[in-house]
Amino acid sequence: MAITGNTRPPVSFDFAGQVAVITGGARGIGRGITEGFLAAGAEVMVCGRSETAENDLPSAHDGDGVLRRAVFVVADLRDPEQAASVVAQANGRFGRLDVLVNNAGGSPEADAATASPRFAASIVTLNLLAPLYCAQAANRVMQGQTEGGSIINIGSVSGIRPSPGTAAYGAAKAGLINLTQSLAIEWAPKVRVNCVSAGLVATESAAAHYGGAEGMAAVAATVPMGRFGTPEDLANLCLFLSSPSVAGYVSGANLVAHGGGEWPAFLTAGRGVHR
16 A cells, blocks of 8 residues: 655665675565665575565665565574574575574464463564574674674564553563663674664555555554554665664664654543544
């Protein structure tokens, strides 16, 4: 669906000669991030649990007009060995690794009172432990590079506010913020580690969840900025945080991208109206 309000021209970054791994980078928010790095000239490897046809992989023209396409590998990042293998394949293919974006994650709705231990463990593993596994592997490569590297964890506002219906997910995302801060200290100065806590972002799955265009518009009205974020918004933030020339002193940060958050309910509850 078309998202209004984001009319600024694309941000220009130069990542020519650099290599990025974007987990879950073939669809949704991850696809937008992948396309952003491809457009900036980077070589990009993405991964997912099921095969993706080559013609369905993210692609973008760089500043020289060259069409760049992501490389895809199959991996279940909940398995530490498979997570490490993604990083090893990127390093083996391109000879370096400059950026890791831990984007893969998510959760279906589940009642916390009845969710099974297996379900909860799976959600926490995907959203907290898998990013750690990938980051550990990336750090081993980046520490050996003169330029070091940048790791970005894609979090959620569910990690900084209540997350009813997805309690295990919210707890895992809260843990991801703390993990970001701890790794930023342990792995400095070679490797910078940051988090982007995303609010509402317009994707196909979001449209299905909120009931299509009409539902999306109603939800967007609760955001001070009056719109959902876009995958491009998140891509630009990742490019900014990965760029040593503009964000070289930024590490251990949690950049919250939620359009101002939500209009406080108490401001409208007494009047019985919404903004």
